[in-house]
Amino acid sequence: MSPALLLIDLQNDFLPGGALAVPCGDEVIPVANAVQPHFDLIVATQDWHPPEHGSFAANHPGKQLFEQIDLHGLPQTLWPVHCVQGTPGADFAPGLDRLRWHAIFQKGTDPKVDSYSGLFDNGRRRATGLGDFLTARGVTDAFVMGLATDYCVKWTALDAVDLGLSVWLITDGCRGVNLAPGDVDRALSEMQARGVRLIHSHEVPARLKSEI
Ligand code: VGL
Numbered sequence: 137m138s139p140a141l142l143l144i145d146l147q148n149d150f151l152p153g154g155a156l157a158v159p160c161g162d163e164v165i166p167v168a169n170a171v172q173p174h175f176d177l178i179v180a181t182q183d184w185h186p187p188e189h190g191s192f193a194a195n196h197p198g199k200q201l202f203e204q205i206d207l208h209g210l211p212q213t214l215w216p217v218h219c220v221q222g223t224p225g226a227d228f229a230p231g232l233d234r235l236r237w238h239a240i241f242q243k244g245t246d247p248k249v250d251s252y253s254g255l256f257d258n259g260r261r262r263a264t265g266l267g268d269f270l271t272a273r274g275v276t277d278a279f280v281m282g283l284a285t286d287y288c289v290k291w292t293a294l295d296a297v298d299l300g301l302s303v304w305l306i307t308d309g310c311r312g313v314n315l316a317p318g319d320v321d322r323a324l325s326e327m328q329a330r331g332v333r334l335i336h337s338h339e340v341p342a343r344l345k346s347e348i
């Protein structure tokens with residue numbers, strides 16, 4: 137197995153007090169710090185929107201927060217202004233160890249299309265470079281954790297499956313938005329149905345040692 141750890145959107149705006157706070161999102165930071173020493177290859181994704189991004193309700197006068205619209209041909213949930221490039225909300229969580237990260241892949245930079253996945257935009261037109269990065273290093277297994285389970289974590293995991301990787305979701309390292317009750321459970325089922333395997337962070341060391 138040639139593993140990589142993918143840390144998804146561990147940014148201030150997704151933590152309690154942030155613009156798009158994920159309930160208990162701060163609880164995953166110690167999990168990220170605990171698993172990092174077990175990996176030789178660690179990458180992070182960063183939601184990185186321009187102020188005029190089309191996913192912000194504020195940029196669609198008359199529309200409500202969390203309403204669904206059509207954004208240049210794709211369904212789009214309208215979010216609070218979050219993770220604006222260069223703002224403190226877009227910074228990584230304080231207390232998150234990042235000394236051993238190999239690369240950061242930014243996404244959501246095109247105002248016309250959102251990018252939940254760390255690999256491709258929602259229209260699958262542009263790649264972030266993360267897929268090529270993993271392929272170039274011969275990665276076979278992606279261990280995914282972060283925020284939010286029902287959006288960026290889910291789409292990153294599913295895209296990684298599509299790239300042919302074995303995907304492991306570190307469940308205690310993820311928290312979800314649950315806009316509708318049950319969204320997180322549905323996301324977990326969807327991932328499992330597509331071959332993503334769920335593991336607890338405590339199982340990671342044994343899994344990395346196993347040849348299976
Ligand atoms: C995310 C909604 C909007 C996420 C990012 O990181 O899950 N969710 N932008």
Ligand code: ZN
Binds near residue numbers: 183244
């Ligand atoms: Zn976003």
